[in-house]
Amino acid sequence: DIVMTPSPLSLFVTPGEPASIPCRSSQLSHGHNYLDWYLQKPGKSPQLLIFLGSNRASGVPDRFNVSGSGTDFTLKISRVEAEDVGVYYCMQALETPITFGQGTRLEIK
């Protein structure tokens, strides 16, 4: 199985400041970055943020971007807002079983 290396468990960010959440996969992509990002807001189902490495899902603000390729990726939020709090998960979709990272909790200072 492809293992998603743990990223920081928690991140405390001041509103308006940037935030970065890393994610590493144990296996290289095969020509396409099958790496997604999901946000689970408190008490809610996860929601898709980014798919295929860098494609924002419908309705996702452009302050969410991803850098990296191959096995190392970073989700970057240019200016954190209060509504961004929750747990961020990276997920590899390259092959089954689909696997998720352990999640990074973003909290506001």
Next chain:
Amino acid sequence: QVQLVQSGAEVMQPGDSVKISCKASGYTVTDHGIHWVRQAPGQSLEWLGWINSGNDNRRYSQKSQGRVTISRDTFANIAYMELSRLRSEDTGVYYCVRGADYYYDGSGHYRPRPLNYSGLDVWGQGTTVTVSS
């Protein structure tokens, strides 16, 4: 509006089986795959398996293989996930999710096709399953 609506919370005893339904609206289950993901309390997300949009082909995680059965009723536009021989560690929230189909690549792996891939883009509201004696 595209959405997945799941059945309600269940309280089960060890050894029981539970079957969760997931009704799709705004699209048909023959157009997209349905994946099942669970989340134990305070834990990350765990993929359980998937059913193909076109031909009922299924794929399960090795951990869930043998206890999980994913099915669907295309006429009713509903997908199901049944988990048998329940144990306490099966307690958690179970999600059905719309996603891509996976295809055998001839080298031992099931992979999506890039043109068809758009993430796990629609999630059900989750069904809480509690297993306790």
